[in-house]
Amino acid sequence: MIQTPFYLIDRAKLARNMAIMDDLRQASGAKVLLALKCFATWGVFDQMRQHMDGTTSSSLYELKLGRTRFGGETHAYSVAWADHEIAEAVGYADKIIFNSIGQLERFDNPSASIARGLRLNPRFSTSGFDLADPARPFSRLGEWDAGKIERVIDKISGFMIHYNCENADFDLFDQQLTRIEAEFGALLHRLTWVSLGGGIHFTGEGYPVARLAARLRTFSERFGVQVYLEPGEAAITNAATLEVTVLDVLNNGKDLAVVDASVEAHMLDLLIYRLSGRIETAGDHRFMICGKSCLAGDVFGEFDFPALLQVGDRLSIADAAGYTMVKKNWFNGVKMPSIVIKEFDGSMTVVREFGYADFEGNLG
Numbered sequence: 001m002i003q004t005p006f007y008l009i010d011r012a013k014l015a016r017n018m019a020i021m022d023d024l025r026q027a028s029g030a031k032v033l034l035a036l037k038c039f040a041t042w043g044v045f046d047q048m049r050q051h052m053d054g055t056t057s058s059s060l061y062e063l064k065l066g067r068t069r070f071g072g073e074t075h076a077y078s079v080a081w082a083d084h085e086i087a088e089a090v091g092y093a094d095k096i097i098f099n100s101i102g103q104l105e106r107f108d109n110p111s112a113s114i115a116r117g118l119r120l121n122p123r124f125s126t127s128g129f130d131l132a133d134p135a136r137p138f139s140r141l142g143e144w145d146a147g148k149i150e151r152v153i154d155k156i157s158g159f160m161i162h163y164n165c166e167n168a169d170f171d172l173f174d175q176q177l178t179r180i181e182a183e184f185g186a187l188l189h190r191l192t193w194v195s196l197g198g199g200i201h202f203t204g205e206g207y208p209v210a211r212l213a214a215r216l217r218t219f220s221e222r223f224g225v226q227v228y229l230e231p232g233e234a235a236i237t238n239a240a241t242l243e244v245t246v247l248d249v250l251n252n253g254k255d256l257a258v259v260d261a262s263v264e265a266h267m268l269d270l271l272i273y274r275l276s277g278r279i280e281t282a283g284d285h286r287f288m289i290c291g292k293s294c295l296a297g298d299v300f301g302e303f304d305f306p307a308l309l310q311v312g313d314r315l316s317i318a319d320a321a322g323y324t325m326v327k328k329n330w331f332n333g334v335k336m337p338s339i340v341i342k343e344f345d346g347s348m349t350v351v352r353e354f355g356y357a358d359f360e361g362n363l364g
C-alpha cells in the first residue's frame, strides 16, 4: 500500500474526458489547448497530448513547461510581460497574446517574428464569483474598446476572449457568443484565429457537445477564423482524488475525524471559494472531516459513512485535479502529498514523493 497522503490521477477517468475532446475537435474544427494554470502535472501529458493540440499559459514558466513537457501548439499569455522575459517567451511560443494595447505596442518589435493576439474583454462573463470574474468592474483583463483596438488591428492576427467560468449552460454560451458577434463582428472579420478561452463545462454529464461543436463551426465559418478553446477544468474534471488516512477521531458535539492532509495546503480552492469537498460515500454516520494544519477552519466538509470512522481508515476526496495540485503549498510544514498515477491496467505508479528537503529548499 502506498503511504498517504497522495494525489491519485486515474488514466481511465482522464480518458473519458479526452474522448469528448476528440469528439468536439472533430465535429467543430476547433483546436483545444490545455490551460496550464488549472492543471500542469506533466506525468500524464503523454496521454493528454494525443487528444489536445497544445497548451496555453499565464506566465513564462508555464509557457516553458508547455513547450518542453507537452509540445504541440504553444500559446503564451501573461497579464503583463516584463522586459527581461519577452525574448525568452517569444522563443517558446507559437503565438503570443498581449493583455493590453500598451503591452502590444511596447513589445511590438521583439514579438514581430511570431503571431500576435490581443485579449478582448467583452465586459460580461458567466462567473458568479467576483474574485474570478474577468468582467468585474475595473477589470485589468483585456481591452474592450473596439475603436482603440481597431487602431492596432493590423499588428495582430487573433483575439483571446476568456469569459466563461464552469459554464454548463449551452444556451447561455450561445447567447453570449451571439453578443460578441454583434458587438465585435467588424473586428473579428479581420482576424485569422479566435480563442474563446476556457470555462465551458463540456465534459460535464449531459452537456450537448454536438450543439456546441455546431455553434463553434458556424462562428468559425462566419468570420473565417480558426477557433481555439482553452479548457482547464473540463480537461481533467473528476480525473483525480486526494487519498488520505484518518489519524484521530474525536467528538466535540459532532463526530470529527482528522486526516493526514490539509485543505489550506492541499485543496486551497475549497477555502478560497468557500466550497465543501466531495467524498463519495453514504450511510448513517456523519463525520466532519478535518485537515491536520492548525488553521481552525481547515475542514474538508461533513459526510455520511456506512460505519463509525476509525483511526487508520482510508478516505478518497474527489475532484483533486483542477486548481488543486497547481496550488499546493507548504503551510504548516504538512507532508506534501505524493503524486501517483493509476495506469490503465490498474497498477499504481508513484511519480513523485516530496520530503523535508523540498520543504526546506522552498524557504531559502
Ligand SMILES: *Cc1c(COP(=O)(O)O)cnc(C)c1O
Pocket: 035, 037, 038, 056, 077, 162, 164, 165, 166, 197, 198, 199, 200, 230, 231, 232, 233, 234
Ligand atoms: C483560467 C483560464 C482558462 C481555463 O479556464 P477553465 O475554467 O479551467 O476551463 C483558459 N484561458 C484563460 C485565459 C484563463 O485565464
